[in-house]
Amino acid sequence: MSSSPLIRPEFEKYEKVPANVFDTAKIASKYAADEIASLIRDKAAKGEQAVLGLATGSTPTQLYDELVRMHKEEGLSFENVVTFNLDEYYPMEPDSIHSYVHFMHEYLFDHVDIKEENIHIPDGTLDREDVYDFCQKYEEKIDALGGLDIQILGIGRTGHVGFNEPGSSINSKTRLIALDSLTILDAASGFFGVENVPRRAITMGVGTIMKADRIFLMAWGEGKAKIVQKAIEGDITSQIPATFLQKHENVEFLLDDASSAELTRTKTPWLVGPIDWTDELLRKAVVWLSLYLEKPILKLTDEDYSEHGMNDVLIDIGRAYNVNIRIFNEIQHTITGWPGGKPNEDDTYRPERKSPGKKRVLIFSPHPDDDVISMGGTFIRLVDQGHEVHVAYQTSGNIAVFDDEAIRFADFVTDYHESFGLENEESAELFEEVRASIKNKKPGEVDSDEVKTIKGMIRRGEAKAACRYVGIPDENMHFLDLPFYETGKVRKKPIGPEDIEITKNIIQQVKPHQIYAAGDLSDPHGTHRVCLDAVFTALRELKDEPWMQECWTWLYRGAWQEWDIEDIEMAVPLSPEETDRKRKAIFKHQSQKDRPLFPGTDKREFWQRADDRTRGTAELYDKLGLAEYEAMEAFVRWKELD
Known part of the structure; x- marks a missing residue:
């Protein structure tokens, strides 16, 4: 892959795809929204349509919130916008609260002026024998419009993009796919239990995604940090489909601080190049070196520092002995058996104040x-x-709380009144109402x-x-x-x-x-x-x-x-x-x-x-x-x- 102008030179040794780290997901989402709005307006000025590939899940919700705000407060029109969603569970009814049709209307489509005929989402109601033809036509519709101008992606903890699970090919097209067990577990909370999660989905293929003119992959939170590091710094492999994006000429990862935590530039920035050694960075580096070498802090040597990109620490601060004592004492002072502060004791090196003694x-x-x-x-x-x-x-x-727990407690109320000879017909009615409500509730229903x-x-x-x-x-x-x-x-x-x-x-x-x-x-x-x-x-x-x-x-x-x-x-x-x-x-x-x-x-x-x-x-x-x-x-x- 040729070096991207978006990759800062000092990161090129480690990062194989451009990554932009923001303080918060909200700021990153606004960045993406501004780019999409600019595309929409530029296309409208030329009398052309803007073709967007859209994602679902918790990651893009703040992006959609910002686009809705732009529509309502800044007059951003979606009349020239055509959308293609990445995926949909299969089988799935469009009016289900779990469907991506429902999701997209709830977060975006119902709040902007997009034309209904310009919305495309995989159909989770198809008979199995009709899925292949539908997928072929989905590809044809995208191609007929000249392809996707911008594709929005999230990343699953298996490294999937869309529902392209590990093992997917870089040339894969829109198709029906079986979901990975980890993906199913991640979706379980939204479906009120793993047993309610569909085992299949219709998804755009990696090849379809790779044809987009521009791609933004967004990832937020500590839970995504490890897979983000593999996608950006790891080797290209079908076991992590997001690594295929390293071959795209116009892709950008949008991260918050937490999701960037495992990148070399964040985790061990002294390995990337010269840095300004703040107190926080020095402590981080010494802890890392101690655990990496499996040596207690006080046993680290000048050679240990020099051989692991930290020679400038010795120049700026002095011998390893001095650095070791300093950091050892700082960490030792974090330990306290008195979380509310120890009364009548010197609190100079304690994490909490001694006064007031009773807090x-x-x-x-x-x-x-x-x-x-x-x-x-x-x-x-x-x-x-x-x-x-x-x-x-x-x-x-x-x-x-599981449904059977609610039934058990409603039953307790009824039995309580009966056991103590108390007359309360309402308790029996409550039990029957609760049991009937739960019995008639569809999976995932409120x-x-x-x-x-x-x-x-x-x-x-x-x-x-x-x-x-x-x-x-x-x-x-x-x-x-x-x-x-x-x-x-x-x-x-x-x-x-x-x-x-x-x-x-x-x-x-x-x-x-x-x-x-x-x-x-x-x-x-x-x-x-x-x-x-x-x-x-x-x-x-x-x-x-x-x-x-x-x-x-x-x-x-x-x-x-x-x-x-x-x-x-x-x-x-x-x-x-x-x-x-x-x-x-x-x-x-x-x-x-x-x-x-x-x-x-x-x-x-x-x-x-x-x-x-x-x-x-x-x-x-x-x-x-x-x-x-x-x-x-x-x-x-x-x-x-x-």
Whole structure:
């Protein structure tokens, strides 16, 4: 492949396709929207049609939001636009909430002035024998219009583009394809269970995509970082179809910071070329070198630094010994058994303040179990050390309860009245209504209000049981039920003023010295991200309150991912006994035990994920040469308001 002018020279050694990294997905989406709008306007001025290849899924939603905004506020017309969607599940009815027909109308087509006859989406209702002819005609329609001007792509964790799974050929055309098991698992949350996900799809081929004049591949979040690195820096292989894009002459990967995390320029930039050694980069580099060479930090030598692209560190700072001591001490100072601060002790090198000795603590938990899964040991430690701990459960978590659990609890209400001789015909009617509603519900259909309420009560009761086990009183448990979540669907409403106001109210009520919030943005449903935005927005609006000057915010991560060692600012070690207590607190969430409804691709139970994650963090500290602990929970401080 010839060198692309979009690849910066210093990246050419590693990157084989142009990649543009943005601070956020929203900014990257606006970049793509501006390019599409420019194409549409240029074509309209010439009296020509703009032919777009469109993608579905969570990745392009902000792109479509921006295009809709441009249409409504800037007069961007779609009358000259023709669209071809990448794919559709098979079989699939167009009016299903899971269909890409429904998706495209919900996010884009119903909000702009595109002509219905200019919309093309693979037909999931065809008889099997008619699929081949349809696919042939789909290709012919694209060719008749001169091909795609711009193709929008996402990337699956198998490396698929469209539904071109591993093994797809670079010359493949539009066709019916069997979905990879990982793709099916990734889609399970949207279908309310893996058993409801179609096993096949109709997809444009790689060859069809490669004929587009211009391609944007968009990827957001930590969960995409590893496959993005392989697609950009790896060898071309049919096992990762996205690598075929390296052969395209006008392709650009649009990434946010999180999805670029595994690229060499981000992960080990000192290998790419000379850099300005900030404190953060130096710590990152020393941690990487220690783990890469499997040598404790204090055993690293001048030769180790010189042989791994870090010779300028020795020139700027001095001998390896000096660098090692500095970074070793920084990491050692992150370790504390006093997450609320240790009273009456020198706190110069402690991550938390000693005063006040007894703090008001507010833990935000996106779902009713994230608190104990993600920071259960720290939760227990804060309570044991006498702090006033409150928990704010941001959502009901009602979509993550199996139907049979709702029937069981509705049955309990009926049996309760019968067993105690209480007359209540409504309880029996409720049970019948719930059972009938669930029996008649189609796969993936939204629950009735009664069923949603029961499922929410199940999650609430489990959260109360866990809090009581930890040792906080009922009055310190707060159930916010943020409105954005209460759609009954996996797709939620955008965060709104009511969500922010509810969040502000609980913060004002508690006036905490410490806030803990979920910074785990790899949550496959996106709920954690929205909940964190609500907390951040509320804190920004409250920043001028006098008591806010004493409020520190710590971010935890949970069932999906942990902070990188070099980023950790507070590490709370857990003893074997505390690890066991944390596990028992997680067990109180019985509806999520054994088989959570939306496990993602990780089949481990949540308590197993939590155990493995905290033990893994402790092992990494041990490998760096720090003290050896049973487990560790890690936190990063949010300092925007400092």
